[in-house]
Amino acid sequence: MKIVLAGNPNVGKSVLFSRLTGVKVIASNYPGTTVEYTKGFIMVEGIQHELVDVPGTYSLLPTSKAEEVAVRLVAEADVIVNVLDATNLERNLRLTLELIRKTDKPMIVALNLWDETKHRGVEIDIEKLTEILGVPVVATCGLIGQGVKELVLKILQARQSTSKREHDSLWDEIGYIVKEVQTLHHRHHTFLDVVQEASIKPPFSFLIAAGVVAAAFMTVRFIGEGLIGYIFDPFFDHVYSPLMVQLSALLGEGGFLQSILVGEIVDGTIEYSESFGMLTTGLYVPFAMVLPYVCSFYFILGLLEDWGYLPRLAVIMDRSFHRIGLHGYAVIPTILGLGCNVPGALSLRLFEERREKFIAATLMAIAVPCMAQSAVIIGLLGRFGGQYVLLVFFNLFIVWFVIGKILHVTLPGRSPEILLEIPPYRRPHVTVVLRKLWTRISWFVKEALPLVLAGILFVNVLYYLKIIDFLSILFSPVLTKMWGLPKESIGAFLIGFLRKDVAVGMLRPLGLNVKQLVVASTILAVYFPCAATLLLLIRELGLKDMAKSIIIMCITAASVGWILNTGLTLMGM
Amino acid sequence: MIPLTQVEANQKVHIVEIQGGDQFLRRLENMGIRHRAVLTKVSERSYSGPVIVKSGHTQVALGRGMAEKIIVELPKPSPGT
Numbered sequence: 001m002k003i004v005l006a007g008n009p010n011v012g013k014s015v016l017f018s019r020l021t022g023v024k025v026i027a028s029n030y031p032g033t034t035v036e037y038t039k040g041f042i043m044v045e046g047i048q049h050e051l052v053d054v055p056g057t058y059s060l061l062p063t064s065k066a067e068e069v070a071v072r073l074v075a076e077a078d079v080i081v082n083v084l085d086a087t088n089l090e091r092n093l094r095l096t097l098e099l100i101r102k103t104d105k106p107m108i109v110a111l112n113l114w115d116e117t118k119h120r121g122v123e124i125d126i127e128k129l130t131e132i133l134g135v136p137v138v139a140t141c142g143l144i145g146q147g148v149k150e151l152v153l154k155i156l157q158a159r160q161s162t163s164k165r166e167h168d169s170l171w172d173e174i175g176y177i178v179k180e181v182q183t184l185h186h187r188h189h190t191f192l193d194v195v196q197e198a199s200i201k202p203p204f205s206f207l208i209a210a211g212v213v214a215a216a217f218m219t220v221r222f223i224g225e226g227l228i229g230y231i232f233d234p235f236f237d238h239v240y241s242p243l244m245v246q247l248s249a250l251l252g253e254g255g256f257l258q259s260i261l262v263g264e265i266v267d268g269t270i271e272y273s274e275s276f277g278m279l280t281t282g283l284y285v286p287f288a289m290v291l292p293y294v295c296s297f298y299f300i301l302g303l304l305e306d307w308g309y310l311p312r313l314a315v316i317m318d319r320s321f322h323r324i325g326l327h328g329y330a331v332i333p334t335i336l337g338l339g340c341n342v343p344g345a346l347s348l349r350l351f352e353e354r355r356e357k358f359i360a361a362t363l364m365a366i367a368v369p370c371m372a373q374s375a376v377i378i379g380l381l382g383r384f385g386g387q388y389v390l391l392v393f394f395n396l397f398i399v400w401f402v403i404g405k406i407l408h409v410t411l412p413g414r415s416p417e418i419l420l421e422i423p424p425y426r427r428p429h430v431t432v433v434l435r436k437l438w439t440r441i442s443w444f445v446k447e448a449l450p451l452v453l454a455g456i457l458f459v460n461v462l463y464y465l466k467i468i469d470f471l472s473i474l475f476s477p478v479l480t481k482m483w484g485l486p487k488e489s490i491g492a493f494l495i496g497f498l499r500k501d502v503a504v505g506m507l508r509p510l511g512l513n514v515k516q517l518v519v520a521s522t523i524l525a526v527y528f529p530c531a532a533t534l535l536l537l538i539r540e541l542g543l544k545d546m547a548k549s550i551i552i553m554c555i556t557a558a559s560v561g562w563i564l565n566t567g568l569t570l571m572g573m
Numbered sequence: 574m575i576p577l578t579q580v581e582a583n584q585k586v587h588i589v590e591i592q593g594g595d596q597f598l599r600r601l602e603n604m605g606i607r608h609r610a611v612l613t614k615v616s617e618r619s620y621s622g623p624v625i626v627k628s629g630h631t632q633v634a635l636g637r638g639m640a641e642k643i644i645v646e647l648p649k650p651s652p653g654t
Contacts, residue, residue: 058603063596090629091605120630171607200625200634201616315634318623327636328623417636418623419600424632 009056134163223296324404
């Protein structure tokens with residue numbers, strides 16, 4: 001039997017799904033976290049059933065690609081578990097009634113976020129609601145697991161609604177039901193209400209936004225550096241290095257296996273950023289350079305997501321995003337993209353129009369560096385001073401804005417407007433945030449590590465077969481004349497198609513000066529998305545739009561590299 | 574009868590008309606913004622960003638162009654005041 005969890009966006013379907021199946025999915029406090037479906041299994045009375053978590057939808061007439069997925073899966077379901085936000089009965093009941101009237105499938109209603117009804121002065125008569133809807137109703141709270149057991153027990157009692165309707169019009173019927181089952185108690189404004197209001201109303205909203213963003217970046221940096229300096233570096237230097245030196249001796253220095261697995265050994269120790277062995281640099285880059293920053297980034301992101309700040313940031317940023325043909329909600333794919341472009345690109349499904357999708361995707365691929373890439377840039381340029389790291393990010397920001405502006409002005413059509421539900425603030429649960437962090441980290445290790453290792457292997461093979469030498473001569477006019485880089489840097493640009501972090505890491509052994517490092521790091525971010533992002537974008541945009549996007553990237557990379565090289569040289573760098 | 578953009582903050586209003594195509598009406602209706610519904614405006618009239626309204630227990634942000642198309646009327650003052 002196929003059971004589908006259906007409901008409005010941001011009613012807690014994904015949290016409930018994790019509770020019911022044990023399958024880990026990412027959930028947040030803003031509409032649109034789930035854009036694809038996830039399958040899991042639950043046991044009911046000894047029989048295994050398939051349970052599907054689908055994107056939220058407001059009605060059975062979809063308005064975005066994510067909603068289309070939801071509507072399709074509801075049509076395939078044998079049983080529907082309709083999840084409602086109990087504090088928002090009126091709006092949520094619309095989908096419930098649509099499901100009852102249009103699908104005629106066995107259904108059960110879960111009144112989720114039940115714990116929040118109390119402090120909001122909402123009282124719902126569950127028995128009465130059961131009677132009126134003609135399907136079982138269970139009060140649940142996914143976060144703490146309340147009512148989940150009862151929901152499982154009652155899933156088999158799901159039935160087609162037998163109730164007679166009082167009104168033909170949906171909204172009249174909803175009005176009638178709400179009047180019958182819900183009592184509202186007057187409630188005084190709380191401190192949280194005041195904060196909530198201040199964070200979307202100027203002038204405080206801008207101050208709060210600046211504070212939150214600055215604090216988030218500083219904390220990410222602080223935790224990332226701390227993890228590297230106190231845990232990962234000491235481990236690799238003192239514990240792992242001696243092992244590798246022994247292994248190297250065992251394999252015989254200079255041999256093929258030795259150079260692929262361990263790589264160069266200088267003065268009896270391993271320089272992790274230069275040796276380029278699969279077991280040395282291949283593990284050091286993902287684990288000691290990238291992972292600490294990925295951890296700290298996703299920890300902070302998780303807190304922001306669950307707290308519910310991101311939709312407010314979207315509202316505050318709305319006007320700025322309109323200048324580049326997007327609206328405020330684009331802040332969410334952008335922030336997700338700063339972690340990894342893949343989930344960032346996936347979240348573009350929430351956009352309705354092809355034009356805004358194209359602009360957002362192109363800007364993300366060009367100017368939003370993922371955390372893996374940023375971490376290596378910080379590692380590489382940070383040694384020369386934080387201002388050079390900032391310079392790279394500043395360059396990318398300018399590129400982002402200028403390309404956005406150009407696309408907005410030249411592409412036909414106009415930018416759509418924001419229409420976004422702003423959820424209430426919720427206090428993040430530490431265990432939930434940590435569990436989400438763990439899910440994302442395991443995803444990163446699983447997805448990234450094989451590609452990093454493949455990249456390093458690939459580098460070795462290319463050098464071994466002298467292909468790099470050949471290509472470096474071929475591309476040397478662009479590299480040396482336009483960008484002021486040594487022709488050997490072609491290796492980094494080749495690997496950049498696969499993994500950006502390894503590519504930036506490959507700049508280190510080339511002995512570049514600061515200016516060249518800034519130029520190369522910026523171009524590496526701009527010129528092409530990594531393989532994983534590319535494949536996803538082709539799927540989301542289609543081959544034709546993606547081809548256009550790639551042409552824009554290449555032109556941008558060539559000109560940005562040239563402008564930066566010329567400009568920085570003139571400035572005496 | 575005035576467009577939603579012209580309403581002062583914290584004012585409660587009745588929607589009398591929404592101008593626009595089916596798709597537009599449907600998207601607003603999804604958020605509880607529909608003909609005859611009662612809203613409370615949250616954002617200031619002078620704020621040039623999106624208009625924020627409270628509909629039921631939900632806050633919704635909508636673009637100014639959308640808000641221009643939502644025509645509302647202020648509730649009649651109750652007798653005796």
